[in-house]
Amino acid sequence: MSSTMSSFPERIELSGEGLVLRDWTEADLAVMPELFDHPDIAYWTPMASPFDAGAARARLDRDRQLRADGTTILLAITVDGGAPLGEVMLRRASEGTELGYAIGPAHRGRGLAVRAVRVMAAYAFEELDAEQVILELEAENAASVAVATKAGFELLDVPLITGDEKGRPYALQTWGLNRS
Numbered sequence: 001m002s003s004t005m006s007s008f009p010e011r012i013e014l015s016g017e018g019l020v021l022r023d024w025t026e027a028d029l030a031v032m033p034e035l036f037d038h039p040d041i042a043y044w045t046p047m048a049s050p051f052d053a054g055a056a057r058a059r060l061d062r063d064r065q066l067r068a069d070g071t072t073i074l075l076a077i078t079v080d081g082g083a084p085l086g087e088v089m090l091r092r093a094s095e096g097t098e099l100g101y102a103i104g105p106a107h108r109g110r111g112l113a114v115r116a117v118r119v120m121a122a123y124a125f126e127e128l129d130a131e132q133v134i135l136e137l138e139a140e141n142a143a144s145v146a147v148a149t150k151a152g153f154e155l156l157d158v159p160l161i162t163g164d165e166k167g168r169p170y171a172l173q174t175w176g177l178n179r180s
Helices: 032-036 039-044 053-069 112-127 142-150
Strands: 013-016 019-023 072-078 086-093 096-103 132-138 161-165 168-178
Touching: 013 112, 019 112, 032 053, 032 086, 032 096, 053 072, 072 112, 086 112, 096 112, 112 132, 112 142, 132 142
Parallel strands: 096 132
Antiparallel strands: 013 019, 019 072, 072 086, 086 096, 132 168, 161 168
16 A cells, blocks of 8 residues: 555445445355356456355455555445445556446346445545546446446546456456546
């Protein structure tokens, strides 16, 4: 962590857009596989696959370490602070303040990702003094491109980010939302 990067608070709860974004807890470990062990999530995200109880434990432990390092926040997406429906991420990196998300298959089609991205972007602008937040998406991921568009992001004219993950090549477009 650079000396200019401040730590994240030990606990975070954000409310807005009809959502409560909250820290993952030990009690959430049992539901995480139901949310994240899905072919779409395995294909489009770097999350472990299969996403089982061991993957859930590793993710929660990694979440806590990344928070302590001051680089990443992973929050459960809920409507009332209770049962998780998905996850939203904020990561501070050299390329900018990046957001990401995953919604459990049973909870899609309710605008959860769009609303969670808006709430997390507001946090980045207001609390972290970010000038811009970005999403890195594959153009073929129509659902994520729709989230970016509905949340007010615009495709940036920057080079694609290419690589290989889980044995398949990817090319990520960068979408940006500037502080208003």
